[in-house]
Amino acid sequence: MKIINYTQATSHAFDNEMVKGVTGRVVIGKDDGARNFCMRVFTVAAGGFTPKHSHAWEHEVFVHAGQGGMLRQGEWVDVKSGSVLFIPGGEEHQFKNTGSDDFIFVCLIPSGIAEI
């Protein structure tokens, strides 16, 4: 059994014209023997956002901390600590941090694709 704090996992910083202020960590993945799905934790700094995109696989998301917005069918929906989101494959999506603290969410994907 693996037990860590999510901050102990290797961090990957994302900052370019498509994504701003995002740090991502694979906390459970194929290296742990997880063969069905993969858990990542993302931190979005104040003012930051994830890319607006879509892809074939689904996301299952739990918002751990902070306040943000999710772009759903072209409109921003408020989300916050305790929010749960199911983003089916093929549906465009984007998170942004709308608060002054870090916006932190857990995002799971099926196995068999890039883990981060």
Added chain:
Amino acid sequence: MKIINYTQATSHAFDNEMVKGVTGRVVIGKDDGARNFCMRVFTVAAGGFTPKHSHAWEHEVFVHAGQGGMLRQGEWVDVKSGSVLFIPGGEEHQFKNTGSDDFIFVCLIPSGIAEI
């Protein structure tokens, strides 16, 4: 895209000789079209615990709030908000709340078994 607060999902209370003070909710499952894995959120009240058991499928867990313990190979390991646990199939496990506030964790399982 489904967006809810986890507390909006139907709650199931568990209280017997094996499990105490536990409330479980399926927040993303087959009814949402999630075909690969299922997200549940469990709240363990102060003094409560989950059953000590093992089963063929794995758990991927993120601790959202509170302080608790996880029984790993017969020893209790402290966990808290921000802890991540990968419990492989076949490994005995049990959570307990060791704090005075609710202990809340997200627990994912593969599809194809009972969701709660």
